[in-house]
Amino acid sequence: MQPLHHIAWHLPENLDFQNLQLSLADRFAFKRETENKKVCRWYDTFDWRLFQSNHILTREGQDWILQDLAGRRVDKLRGGRKIYRFSRDFPQSSLRDTLTPILSVRALIELGSADIYTQRLNILNGDKKTVAQVELKKITPKHNDRQLATIRLQEVRGYANWLKKIKKHLLALNISEQTTPSDILLFIAESSGRTPLDYSSKYDVPLDPEMTSRDAAVRIYRFLLAAIRKNEQGVLDDIDSEFLHDLRVAVRRTRSAITLLRGVLSPEIEGRFKEEFKYIGAITGSVRDLDVYLLNRDSYGKKLPERLRSGLDIFFDDLAERRRREQRKMVRTMRGPRYQRILDEWESILSSDAETVAGEKETIPISELAGKIIHKRFRKVLRDGKKIHADTQDEELHRLRIECKKLRYSLEFFSSLYDPKRIQQFIRQLKMLQDNLGDFNDLSVQQHMLADLLSHIRPGTVKARELAAAIGGLMTGLFLRHQDVRTRFEKTFAHFSREKNLALYHALFG
């Protein structure tokens, strides 16, 4: 069956509801339904996951409505009085099932709210049967004087000819600029100072091969500093774990860029800010570590037999409590003088064109410097990787992981200087190796944590015994996977360093 048509337009400013209704009354009989006034709120994650997947989520009172960007209803849920932040907070429903993979670990935040005044007119035929619906809407965002008025025409099945007649009438009134719910979303977001896709955790800084290394470096640093700033409030308000994660990634990238681009800025500045950003990494580290464990809570639960799960709950509740304490501590430190001073001073250095800031390599074209940096990182990864065999200490693998990360960052920093298709291909190859090393590291960190926890248990109580058993169960599982990932390293590395990939590398970087 054909879906029903609907069209919506912006109402020109010189045409108010009254005049519009008078004009419609000249041609059509209609019945006014009781007007309706309500508050509507718009939601998305900080990084616009719903918008990116073509969705708009709104709430009117207890009703949650999911639409696509063209205005087709996807789902609706009558919720409780609570405001849901994560998809897991929603009651069991098809809406929750739709949201879960889209939101993942991110929380919903309110993008803005508006008073919506709705007046519906049912257009009637000679039998007083409704043959089309006209919906007039006035949208007034909170904290904003601007208003948006729309008119929406909805077909009733079997009466398409009426739709045509009304449409013609409206066009004659100069109503011609079509609108969709995404326009309204834009309008609402703008009223609260945001624009769709104004934040993404993706690194994206295009460079020009002719640029001096200093200009390129400043551009990279500025982007990363902006990422830190954008995530700050979310970290302080503890909205979801991704704010801190993204902030730390930007800090790590900055540190890495300082090392890779050594000599572009003055040695004093580079030396000092390497330390300063290390400090920011350090003060945010323990909360992130605890986040990683807590994000694993569900998957740990599934790995244990039912009987041992209560022990696990004690453990995770304890972790959650520790995280609360660490979070408070971190917020205090971030509000303190040193953290703010670091970022302010870094910012003023990036906007200064003083000679004192410059290093010896500042005028080298970035394309030249980039090639050298990537070569150096790649050779190091190949050399270190080849040395690893079955009996190598775990530490060597961890070191290789760090080297791979440096290579990865340098590829990302400079990717805009190279053939996009090939560089993406090469990054994919590197990513496979990084995934293996990442899993390996992840599993050993987790084992360390559990071992640490085990040594702190005071034996004697039933609870302690259950907890110990739960930890034992988890450790066994982690150990087996750790072994498995370790044995797969050789194959993964051989795959990365195979002839074909080296040829790809040389085609890219010479």
Add this chain to the structure above:
Amino acid sequence: MAVIAVYNIKGGVGKTATSVNLAYLSADSGNKTLLCDMDPQGSASYYFRIKAPKKFNADKLLKGGKAVLKNIRGTDYPNLDLLPADFTYRNLDLALDDCKKSTKRISTILKPLVKEYDTIFLDCPPNITLLSENIFKAADILLIPFIPTTLSLLSFQQLLNFFKKTGIDRKKLYVFFSMVEKRKRMHLDMMARFQGRKRVLKQPVPFLADVEKMGIFRKPVLEIAPNSPAARSYRLLWREVEKIVAQKQ
């Protein structure tokens, strides 16, 4: 998905009022609902102020597919559509007789609609004809409004015999008491005889002026007087039918 036919051999037992109000309630509880007006008198269509399109007739209905989809009309209520009846439906029997597989034609016509709707109601004309046999086969549930009188009992007996003869599953049959007048001794006696039997629904629909008003207002009772006893009894009846639908699935 369920096809619910509202049927009785006798006329004037409240079939159309039942179809209209139950279809309204089905739509109101969130099911995409279609009411097919099969009665050439077109009373259900009249209640919804819908006229059959000029080009629509019995032949178009029997053709099925797009010819039918094109003639479905949206009612004034969310989730509720209607396939209007045309006066040419009075000859449906003759036309059906000319079709191949003449007893399964309506099932074939409903097939594409079953994909679009959660619930389909068939408001059937009285009589026991080839069309009725078609409808018995197509329906998952056959809802029989039953005025508690001896004459009704007789016609019900005829229906049972017909089912036996044609081999249609008698478990589809559900009876409820319609147009019940509490002051009539015979009504109460008849109800007492049937009450508690299998496939006899508990909720009766009384004979009430509010139901008659549907013809004046051209709206379901649930819209005219949502808090009236008539509206209440339809609501309770729908709850019972809903349960049967759930069991069948």
